Amino acid sequence: MESSEEIYTPIKQERLSEKIANQIKSLIIEGKIRPGECLPPERKLMQQFGVSRPSLREAIKTLTGMGLFEVTSGNRLKIRHLAAKQVVEPFSHLLGKDIQTLCDLIEVRKGIETWNAYYAAQRAIEDTDIQRLEKSISLMEKLNNKDTDSLNSEDADFHMAIAKATHNKIQMHMMFSIYGILRKHICMNFEKISFRVVLEQHSQIVEEIKNRRSDGAHEAMFIHLNYVEEKILESINEQYESEV
Numbered sequence: 001m002e003s004s005e006e007i008y009t010p011i012k013q014e015r016l017s018e019k020i021a022n023q024i025k026s027l028i029i030e031g032k033i034r035p036g037e038c039l040p041p042e043r044k045l046m047q048q049f050g051v052s053r054p055s056l057r058e059a060i061k062t063l064t065g066m067g068l069f070e071v072t073s074g075n076r077l078k079i080r081h082l083a084a085k086q087v088v089e090p091f092s093h094l095l096g097k098d099i100q101t102l103c104d105l106i107e108v109r110k111g112i113e114t115w116n117a118y119y120a121a122q123r124a125i126e127d128t129d130i131q132r133l134e135k136s137i138s139l140m141e142k143l144n145n146k147d148t149d150s151l152n153s154e155d156a157d158f159h160m161a162i163a164k165a166t167h168n169k170i171q172m173h174m175m176f177s178i179y180g181i182l183r184k185h186i187c188m189n190f191e192k193i194s195f196r197v198v199l200e201q202h203s204q205i206v207e208e209i210k211n212r213r214s215d216g217a218h219e220a221m222f223i224h225l226n227y228v229e230e231k232i233l234e235s236i237n238e239q240y241e242s243e244v
Contacts, residue, residue: 020049020059028068028079031164035176038076039069103233109178110225113159116175117205117221120165121214129165133206136161140199151195158202162221165209192231201227 027033039045046056060077063069069077124130136158143150156179163175201224208217 015058016051016055017058017062020051020056021062023049024059024063025068029169031169031172033079034160035079035173038072038078041076102236103229105178105182106225106229106232109182110222110229112171112175112178113162113225114218114221116159116162116166116171117209117217118214119168119171120162121209121212121217123167124165124209129161130206130210132161133158133165133209137199137203137206140202143195155198162205162209192235193228197227198224 024033024039033039040048042053042056046053049056060069064077068080070080072078120129124133136154140151140154140158143154159179160172160176163172166172201220205217205220205224208220
């Protein structure tokens with residue numbers, strides 16, 4: 001039998017900066033701070049955490065060293081995608097030159113997002129996830145179909161909300177990364193996409209999720225993404241033919 005001296009281990013005293021870093025990491029992993037978003041300014045963070053500047057800066061230095069942040073031109077800290085930079089950046093460069101690579105990425109997106117909808121129908125929480133999706137539909141209904149920047153932003157928020165409703169952290173961050181690459185191409189070819197059709201399709205997806213119909217949500221998302229893919233490729237082909 002082990003003696004009492006052998007079964008106990010010393011308690012590690014966690015530094016304040018480690019507590020700050022761990023809290024920020026948890027918020028990123030849980031999707032409460034999303035890729036592409038900036039942390040509040042330093043002074044505001046100090047107030048929110050109730051800590052000194054040295055402790056906060058030490059925590060930020062640790063997290064930056066882990067590759068979780070990138071510094072913007074305005075010297076703000078922006079959350080990076082958790083997918084490896086070595087994977088994401090080459091695809092970003094290839095998409096501008098290779099239509100087949102774009103098709104491949106859209107195909108991957110369809111695989112991920114149809115299953116996002118499927119699992120969201122099983123796991124979405126009524127008073128948070130469902131409300132977030134309904135709010136997205138409501139906001140899109142109020143927009144002008146010529147306000148492409150706002151429509152693209154709301155469209156992105158809608159798809160991210162479904163990813164979040166899966167409560168699968170890995171799936172959510174993969175979706176952030178893929179949509180981040182595709183978003184430019186969706187914006188460039190948005191004039192081919194009917195705002196009313198997208199709104200109807202989004203509404204149908206939410207209806208299936210609300211009613212916990214997993215297969216229906218999967219199918220509704222598949223129909224929606226097929227439509228978007230068709231319109232993007234139609235626009236790209238027209239641009240290509242005009243240049244030839």
